[in-house]
Amino acid sequence: MVAPVAVERLKLEVAGAREASRARAVDIQSLGEPYLWALGGALAFGCLMIAGFLLLVAWNGVVTFWPKPIAVVTLADGRKIAGEPIRSELFRPGPEVLAKLVPDQRAAIARSDGFAPRTLYRVANYDLYGDDFLWVTSFEARSVEQPPGMMLFERLEWGPFIGTVKSLTADGRQQAPDLLGPGELARLHGEARARWQRIREIERGDIGAVNHALEQERLRLRRVAIDQGEASAAYAEAKARLDRRQTDLGQRYEALAAEAKALKDRDARDSVVLADIAGKEKQIPLSAIVRYYAPNAMGWSDMLVVYLSRWWEFVSEEPREANTEGGVMPAIFGTAALTILLVIAVAPFGVVTALYLREYARQGRMVAVVRISVNNLAGVPSIVYGVFGLGFFAYFLGGTIDQLFYPERLPSPTFGTGGLLWSSLTLALLTVPVVIVATEEALAAVPRSMREGSLACGASKWQTIRRIVLPRAMPGILTGIILAMARGAGEVAPLMLVGVVKLAPELPIDGYFPFLHLERSFMHLGFHIYDVGFQSRNSEAGKPMVFVTTLLLVALIFVMNIGAIMIRNRLKRRFAGSQF
Amino acid sequence: MVAVLKAVEEQGTVYHVKPGGAGQALAVEEFCLWYGAKQALFDVTMAVEKGLVTALIGPSGCGKSTLLRSLNRMNDLIDGLRIGGRIAFGGADIYAPDCDVIALRKRMGMVFQKPNPFPMSIYENVIYPLRVDGINDRRMLAETAERALRGSALWEEVKDRLHESALGLSGGQQQRLCIARAIAGDPEVLLMDEPCSALDPVATSKIEELIEELAGHYTIVIVTHNMQQAARVSDNTAFMYLGKLIEYGETETVFTTPKLEKTQEYVTGRFG
Numbered sequence: 001m002v003a004p005v006a007v008e009r010l011k012l013e014v015a016g017a018r019e020a021s022r023a024r025a026v027d028i029q030s031l032g033e034p035y036l037w038a039l040g041g042a043l044a045f046g047c048l049m050i051a052g053f054l055l056l057v058a059w060n061g062v063v064t065f066w067p068k069p070i071a072v073v074t075l076a077d078g079r080k081i082a083g084e085p086i087r088s089e090l091f092r093p094g095p096e097v098l099a100k101l102v103p104d105q106r107a108a109i110a111r112s113d114g115f116a117p118r119t120l121y122r123v124a125n126y127d128l129y130g131d132d133f134l135w136v137t138s139f140e141a142r143s144v145e146q147p148p149g150m151m152l153f154e155r156l157e158w159g160p161f162i163g164t165v166k167s168l169t170a171d172g173r174q175q176a177p178d179l180l181g182p183g184e185l186a187r188l189h190g191e192a193r194a195r196w197q198r199i200r201e202i203e204r205g206d207i208g209a210v211n212h213a214l215e216q217e218r219l220r221l222r223r224v225a226i227d228q229g230e231a232s233a234a235y236a237e238a239k240a241r242l243d244r245r246q247t248d249l250g251q252r253y254e255a256l257a258a259e260a261k262a263l264k265d266r267d268a269r270d271s272v273v274l275a276d277i278a279g280k281e282k283q284i285p286l287s288a289i290v291r292y293y294a295p296n297a298m299g300w301s302d303m304l305v306v307y308l309s310r311w312w313e314f315v316s317e318e319p320r321e322a323n324t325e326g327g328v329m330p331a332i333f334g335t336a337a338l339t340i341l342l343v344i345a346v347a348p349f350g351v352v353t354a355l356y357l358r359e360y361a362r363q364g365r366m367v368a369v370v371r372i373s374v375n376n377l378a379g380v381p382s383i384v385y386g387v388f389g390l391g392f393f394a395y396f397l398g399g400t401i402d403q404l405f406y407p408e409r410l411p412s413p414t415f416g417t418g419g420l421l422w423s424s425l426t427l428a429l430l431t432v433p434v435v436i437v438a439t440e441e442a443l444a445a446v447p448r449s450m451r452e453g454s455l456a457c458g459a460s461k462w463q464t465i466r467r468i469v470l471p472r473a474m475p476g477i478l479t480g481i482i483l484a485m486a487r488g489a490g491e492v493a494p495l496m497l498v499g500v501v502k503l504a505p506e507l508p509i510d511g512y513f514p515f516l517h518l519e520r521s522f523m524h525l526g527f528h529i530y531d532v533g534f535q536s537r538n539s540e541a542g543k544p545m546v547f548v549t550t551l552l553l554v555a556l557i558f559v560m561n562i563g564a565i566m567i568r569n570r571l572k573r574r575f576a577g578s579q580f
Numbered sequence: 581m582v583a584v585l586k587a588v589e590e591q592g593t594v595y596h597v598k599p600g601g602a603g604q605a606l607a608v609e610e611f612c613l614w615y616g617a618k619q620a621l622f623d624v625t626m627a628v629e630k631g632l633v634t635a636l637i638g639p640s641g642c643g644k645s646t647l648l649r650s651l652n653r654m655n656d657l658i659d660g661l662r663i664g665g666r667i668a669f670g671g672a673d674i675y676a677p678d679c680d681v682i683a684l685r686k687r688m689g690m691v692f693q694k695p696n697p698f699p700m701s702i703y704e705n706v707i708y709p710l711r712v713d714g715i716n717d718r719r720m721l722a723e724t725a726e727r728a729l730r731g732s733a734l735w736e737e738v739k740d741r742l743h744e745s746a747l748g749l750s751g752g753q754q755q756r757l758c759i760a761r762a763i764a765g766d767p768e769v770l771l772m773d774e775p776c777s778a779l780d781p782v783a784t785s786k787i788e789e790l791i792e793e794l795a796g797h798y799t800i801v802i803v804t805h806n807m808q809q810a811a812r813v814s815d816n817t818a819f820m821y822l823g824k825l826i827e828y829g830e831t832e833t834v835f836t837t838p839k840l841e842k843t844q845e846y847v848t849g850r851f852g
């Protein structure tokens with residue numbers, strides 16, 4: 001029995017102890033929330049950056065091809081200019097500009113802290129004035145309107161033209177535009193484009209085939225000369241054969257050239273005279289107009305048609321005008337081909353290396369050193385890989401291949417220079433650490449009980465790896481390959497040394513044996529972005545193309561990743577629910 | 581306690597001589613095993629008799645699994661492992677340099693403590709030993725699968741879902757599947773390392789029934805923690821303690837009239 005007083009005292013003591021412990025419980029370590037906030041904040045910040053970047057690219061990329069209205073601005077001095085308004089901003093006019101202004105304007109500028117608004121117009125007509133873009137300040141512009149008759153013509157050369165149709169020459173007869181029936185211009189333009197397409201087919205395809213055949217014959221002759229000497233019977237025979245083929249092919253060529261010439265003559269009889277806002281005229285062949293439209297008079301659906309046709313041109317055509325116009329089809333193709341070849345090269349190489357490291361090698365100091373080296377390889381600047389690829393793959397390996405297999409083509413290199421194959425191998429080297437590390441992790445994660453179960457059934461080590469370990473590690477391995485793929489597809493610097501070029505109209509795949517030409521140089525979306533954005537004559541014109549190409553590159557990588565992830569998830573589902 | 585240990589050390593193994601027997605399947609002779617510097621088995625000598633169920637019992641860490649895994653050389657996987665003595669299977673030393681380990685393992689099925697079905701279909705799991713042998717004859721594979729699944733009393737439960745994932749089975753079913761896999765390769769010996777320790781009582785009793793059924797066809801060596809189980813299913817029992825074989829003989833004798841006090845204490849559940 002405890003006395004009541006003692007109980008009271010005990011209660012007090014307990015309460016006191018509780019107070020003390022409450023006073024002590026301010027240690028921040030014991031509170032989870034601040035850390036949670038920090039972690040969550042970091043994540044949110046990262047997500048925000050990525051989302052912001054994607055939104056910027058997506059928005060700019062998506063709106064680029066939408067037809068913009070054409071504004072006609074009457075300037076203070078009475079001149080008129082016509083152009084697409086690109087953007088407006090505030091700027092600070094310099095003293096020499098201010099000096100020319102009337103006091104009212106000066107006062108207005110002073111009221112807004114020395115800033116004045118101005119608008120950038122794309123006035124096009126580069127061939128007439130030598131300028132694509134023009135800034136118009138608000139005090140220069142007297143009035144701005146959007147007359148429905150203004151048209152934009154996208155041309156094969158000199159960029160777009162903004163103006164109106166003055167007259168049209170159809171099959172040599174000149175007609176005023178108001179005499180044309182509705183749709184007449186469109187019909188003639190369609191015909192002219194079809195003719196132009198046909199001329200290109202003849203020149204590229206048919207005449208290209210003739211040239212290719214002729215080149216093959218010449219190379220065969222040289223080959224015989226190198227192998228057997230110029231005095232041999234085989235050489236004489238090959239020479240006779242070349243002569244025969246030469247006359248044959250010569251005739252074919254003449255026929256094709258004549259056909260092309262006829263088409264070109266016909267083409268020259270259709271032309272338009274365009275007039276710009278100031279009345280300056282310019283005559284161009286009808287076939288040199290890619291498309292034309294009058295944006296101020298168009299409804300939604302017409303704009304959508306133009307928009308889609310521009311996108312289609314972008315993904316299906318070759319670039320023109322120093323890559324700032326036309327399409328990027330060769331670059332899309334090159335990027336996809338490069339990435340696929342990269343995966344084909346990196347996957348077996350990385351997986352086999354990791355298999356050996358993890359499953360077969362004695363886990364000693366040596367393996368530890370190798371492992372550390374592999375991990376550090378991931379930190380080597382990618383341009384170094386480019387240098388290595390150029391020196392080892394292109395010059396050394398490629399040079400040797402040329403000497404052994406293509407002596408007849410020397411001194412012009414076949415494999416002995418940058419190309420698709422060497423680029424993909426260089427990127428494979430660059431990304432192989434990712435695959436090795438991921439594969440090793442995946443192999444290590446396969447439970448021991450699985451291996452033992454298999455070995456106890458009398459399976460050999462290799463059978464166990466092939467039938468049990470690898471399938472189970474496959475999702476992890478694929479994750480590594482996906483990471484490698486994404487890294488490789490976005491890499492540009494090393495490619496500039498080992499095979500990417502500004503313009504390569506010849507795709508690495510075509511109809512001539514052996515159909516897949518891995519030695520060819522190629523275009524790449526990443527390099528295209530750099531080229532258009534920073535190497536072209538007119539960075540303002542290239543800017544929208546930078547966004548669209550970036551959008552396309554991101555989309556391409558996204559699609560390839562989604563594909564790989566879907567494969568991985570299917571594999572994962574097969575092994576789902578495994579609890580060991 | 582100290583006295584007992586002394587007795588163990590001095591006396592060596594106590595064998596209850598057994599009349600008759602269908603001959604030896606496995607002969608372990610003065611077998612020692614070291615994990616690196618640590619010795620896990622000390623001079624174990626015992627004969628596993630053909631066609632009977634031999635139980636290995638003893639407290640945790642006494643080397644039961646080590647001995648069992650030495651019988652089909654599963655210990656080979658461990659780095660720094662050393663052995664001494666001999667284990668003969670069908671008269672041949674399995675640790676001889678010319679011994680084909682893979683062929684050896686094919687003659688012994690093994691069932692592990694935790695069910696370890698492969699992440700494949702039930703069917704593919706069962707015929708795995710045949711796949712490994714490169715057998716692709718469909719009829720033979722199907723017949724083997726059915727025979728093995730009937731043998732492990734699983735056929736009725738899975739015959740309609742042979743091509744579904746084995747990972748969808750319950751724990752007890754998975755363990756019976758592993759037994760089916762072990763007998764599919766038509767082995768002579770079945771090694772079982774506490775096959776019921778991860779299972780619930782119902783699944784456990786099923787597996788025990790199964791072991792009794794299999795007993796006639798295979799030589800079975802089973803490690804168990806469970807005295808009742810050892811008493812129920814085994815013909816011979818080996819009691820191990822601290823890496824040594826203490827007492828070995830007919831199960832009834834070892835459980836009812838053991839020679840050593842230590843054995844008596846363990847089988848009556850006073851320690852372990």
Ligand SMILES: Nc1ncnc2c1ncn2[C@@H]1O[C@H](COP(=O)(O)OP(=O)(O)O)[C@@H](O)[C@H]1O
Nearest residue numbers: 615618620639640641642643644645646647658
């Ligand atoms: N791979 C290993 N490496 C080192 N020591 C081990 C290893 N496996 C088991 N041992 C040791 O060997 C002894 C016997 O283990 P084991 O045969 O698993 O016992 P049991 O199965 O009877 O519980 C234990 O002391 C254990 O710690």
Ligand SMILES: [Mg+2]
Nearest residue numbers: 644645646773
């Ligand atoms: Mg054990």
